[in-house]
Amino acid sequence: MKDELLIKFLLKETNAREDSEVTEWLAAGAANQRYFSQMELIWNVSKQLAVTSTVDEDAAWNKFKENAGQLDVQRPRVRMFPGKFLKAAAALLLALGAWSAYILLRPGYTTIESAATVRTEILPDGSEITLNKNASLSYQTRFSGNRRNIKLNKGEVFFKVAPDRKKPFVIASGNTTVTVVGTSFNVKYRNDQTEVIVETGIVKVRNGDNEVLLHAGERALAGKGINLAAQKNPDQLYQFYRSRVFIAHNTPLSRIVEVLNENYDARIRVADPEKAALEITTTLNDENLDHILEILALTLKLTVVKEGDEIILK
Structure with a gap:
C-alpha cells in the first residue's frame, strides 16, 4: 500500500474504489492497522500545528527523507497535499525531529x-x-x-x-x-x-x-x-556454542578457561599466571565440564580445587 493513498484517505479525498482498497488493506492484518494508526497520529498532531506553522515545507520534507531513508516514500504531488497539510506536517517534523517521525513510521x-x-x-x-x-x-x-x-x-x-x-x-x-x-x-x-x-x-x-x-x-x-x-583469528573456540565440539590447537589455558566460563556459566580461574599461559591441543565432543577439567588437569599437571561455586586450577 502506497503512503500517498493512505494520506489521501486521511484527507477524505479518496473515491469509492480507493476507499475499498484501503479498507481491504486494513482488514488484511494487524501490522497494516498499526502502520495506519501511526500515520493517523502524525496527521492529527500536525493539524494542531497547522495554524501557526511558518516553516519551509520543502526543506522539512527533504530533511525527513534524508533521515528516513529506510522508508519507501516519495515526494507527494501538490494536488494530493494541500499547503495547509504540508506546513502542518513539516512543523510536526521540526517539532518532534525527523528522527522521531521516522521512528513512528518505520516498520516494527x-x-x-x-x-x-x-x-x-x-x-x-x-x-x-x-x-x-x-x-x-x-x-x-x-x-x-x-x-x-x-x-x-x-x-x-x-x-x-x-x-x-x-x-x-x-x-x-x-x-x-x-x-x-x-x-x-x-x-x-x-x-x-x-x-x-x-x-x-x-x-x-x-x-x-x-x-x-x-x-x-x-x-x-x-x-x-x-x-x-x-x-x-587465533582459534575456532567461538564455534563451540553451535557445534558443541571443543577444538583447541596450541591454545593458552587462559583462553580455554574464558570459553568454559562463558559456555558452562562457570567461575573458573587459574591461580598461577605462568600456568595460565600453558598451551594445549585437544578435541572434545560435547563433554561435561568435570570431564573437560579432568583432561586439562591430567594434560597440564594441574590440580582442580573447588571452593564454593568457584573452581581454581593450581
Missing part, C-alpha cells in the same frame, strides 16, 4: 531472546541466526527499504546471511555497525565492546570514523579506545 521490530539455551531462527529474508545463551536481537519485521536492519542488544550471535547485493544486511551493536551482503560470521557484544569473527566472505566493520574489511579467518574488536584493525 521483532525481538528474539535465547535465555538459558542456544536458539536458532530463520529471518524473513531466509538468513539463519544462532543465538548463544542470554543473547537478545531485534530485527526489522518487514525488511523494507534498502537495508536489512538488525540490532544486537546483547550477547553473541552467529549469522548466515542470505545473499542480496541490492539490500545489505546491517547489524548495529552499540556504536559499531557490521555490514554484509551475504556471508557467515560471529558477533559478540558485551561491555560496550563488539567482537566480529568472519567464517566466510567479507564483512565491513565500522566504529565511529574508523572502518575495516574482514575476510574469512579474520577478527576485529571494536569499542571506545580500541584500535579497529583486522587480525588473524
Whole structure:
C-alpha cells in the first residue's frame, strides 16, 4: 500500500474504489492497522500545528527523507497535499525531529531472546541466526527499504546471511555497525565492546570514523579506545556454542578457561599466571565440564580445587 493513498484517505479525498482498497488493506492484518494508526497520529498532531506553522515545507520534507531513508516514500504531488497539510506536517517534523517521525513510521521490530539455551531462527529474508545463551536481537519485521536492519542488544550471535547485493544486511551493536551482503560470521557484544569473527566472505566493520574489511579467518574488536584493525583469528573456540565440539590447537589455558566460563556459566580461574599461559591441543565432543577439567588437569599437571561455586586450577 502506497503512503500517498493512505494520506489521501486521511484527507477524505479518496473515491469509492480507493476507499475499498484501503479498507481491504486494513482488514488484511494487524501490522497494516498499526502502520495506519501511526500515520493517523502524525496527521492529527500536525493539524494542531497547522495554524501557526511558518516553516519551509520543502526543506522539512527533504530533511525527513534524508533521515528516513529506510522508508519507501516519495515526494507527494501538490494536488494530493494541500499547503495547509504540508506546513502542518513539516512543523510536526521540526517539532518532534525527523528522527522521531521516522521512528513512528518505520516498520516494527521483532525481538528474539535465547535465555538459558542456544536458539536458532530463520529471518524473513531466509538468513539463519544462532543465538548463544542470554543473547537478545531485534530485527526489522518487514525488511523494507534498502537495508536489512538488525540490532544486537546483547550477547553473541552467529549469522548466515542470505545473499542480496541490492539490500545489505546491517547489524548495529552499540556504536559499531557490521555490514554484509551475504556471508557467515560471529558477533559478540558485551561491555560496550563488539567482537566480529568472519567464517566466510567479507564483512565491513565500522566504529565511529574508523572502518575495516574482514575476510574469512579474520577478527576485529571494536569499542571506545580500541584500535579497529583486522587480525588473524587465533582459534575456532567461538564455534563451540553451535557445534558443541571443543577444538583447541596450541591454545593458552587462559583462553580455554574464558570459553568454559562463558559456555558452562562457570567461575573458573587459574591461580598461577605462568600456568595460565600453558598451551594445549585437544578435541572434545560435547563433554561435561568435570570431564573437560579432568583432561586439562591430567594434560597440564594441574590440580582442580573447588571452593564454593568457584573452581581454581593450581
